[in-house]
Amino acid sequence: MTTHPAPIVIGYDGSPGSVSALDWAAAAAGRALAPLRIVEAFELVIVTRPSPGYVVPLEAVRTARQNRLDELAAKLRLEHPDVRVETGLIGGAAAKTLVDAARDARLVVLGSRGLGGWSGLLVGSVAVQVTAHATCPVVVIPHDFQPRTQEGPTVVVGADGSKYSARAIDFAFDQAESLHARVVAVHAWTTPYLTYQDGESMLEFDEDKVREEARLLVAESVAGADAEHPDVPWTSDLPTGSAGQALVRHSESADLVVVGTRGHGGFTGLLLGSVGQNVLHHTHCPIAVVH
Structure with a gap:
């Protein structure tokens, strides 16, 4: 049939x-x-x-x-x-x-x-x-989007270890393969403790350890898609601060930004999480929202 x-x-x-x-x-x-x-x-x-x-x-x-x-x-x-x-x-x-x-x-x-x-x-x-x-x-x-003219197209995807992020990563690699593009997996992290107004931490923490845990989370999240798309190169970006702001910054030079409908840290009753809302309202390039 x-x-x-x-x-x-x-x-x-x-x-x-x-x-x-x-x-x-x-x-x-x-x-x-x-x-x-x-x-x-x-x-x-x-x-x-x-x-x-x-x-x-x-x-x-x-x-x-x-x-x-x-x-x-x-x-x-x-x-x-x-x-x-x-x-x-x-x-x-x-x-x-x-x-x-x-x-x-x-x-x-x-x-x-x-x-x-x-x-x-x-x-x-x-x-x-x-x-x-x-x-x-x-x-x-976006209403004012102009296709990129630079060499080397880029697909950016948010990675936070959630099931919605996993679907977004699979979609990002599929799109990157068809576009002959590279993937940048973005995972933003913050200090695990509240800080004083001057930025000093209330408690000590090992920043290198937290960053390494973030790197491992991204590597594990991307492993399946990487195996299915061996010709798609990828890198990670582990900025501190807001995930939404990090993805918006990447959208200034990307060809596509991919996010899941929800991620960790959100309210499960929401159909579109705060990160997705933030990027949707402020992206400079096409955004894909994956359910």
């Missing part, structure tokens, strides 16, 4: 952010030999007060947007002849529409901000809702 590869789903609304997301998704679909499914939400807005001027019939709006999607798909088929391109103009709220459309997907991609539809990185926005509730990895493309 022939099995079809899972599609990459892209949330599109015509905004510059969604155009950048579409370019990223099309390239990823080409590398993975996966179908590309372009999804646009069509949400009916009811106006309760009189509106002057000509009112465009609803069906005319729907037809115009479907024609736009068809033209976009035809263009992509020419640019990516090996990619099967599908489109869907689906009625409903943007976040729910995209989450539902991605239930059988390998990946869902959207821009960080759109035309009031797919995106915007304020808490409660579509991008945050999708990253929290999608059943597959979600990649969010």
Whole structure:
């Protein structure tokens, strides 16, 4: 029996952010030999007060947007002849529409901000809702992202020893292999004791020992993915301080940052942990949130 590869789903609304997301998704679909499914939400807005001027019939709006999607798909088929391109103009709220459309997907991609539809990185926005509730990895493309031009692409991943981090590491190595990139595994650590205001520790601790434990944690976390992807080079970074801030700093020169939905030290009831929220709001490059 022939099995079809899972599609990459892209949330599109015509905004510059969604155009950048579409370019990223099309390239990823080409590398993975996966179908590309372009999804646009069509949400009916009811106006309760009189509106002057000509009112465009609803069906005319729907037809115009479907024609736009068809033209976009035809263009992509020419640019990516090996990619099967599908489109869907689906009625409903943007976040729910995209989450539902991605239930059988390998990946869902959207821009960080759109035309009031797919995106915007304020808490409660579509991008945050999708990253929290999608059943597959979600990649969010910053609205001002420009592809890197330097040699040696880099995928950065947060590593904290949790099961969510393990999934993020597997995803990061998969992406690095397809991009011919290196992986940087980041594990931030802090002093195990409270400190006085001047920075002196209230209790003595062995910083070298703590750093060595962090190094071993990263090595153990990466071991499985490293064995499965022997051609992907990787290094670790063990900064002190905030994990979110460390990942944001790396995003200034990275091609992709990968985080799990939650990690150690978070509240298990949250669908997206504080580190993921921090990076999602401040990243300078595409971020993948892996469930």
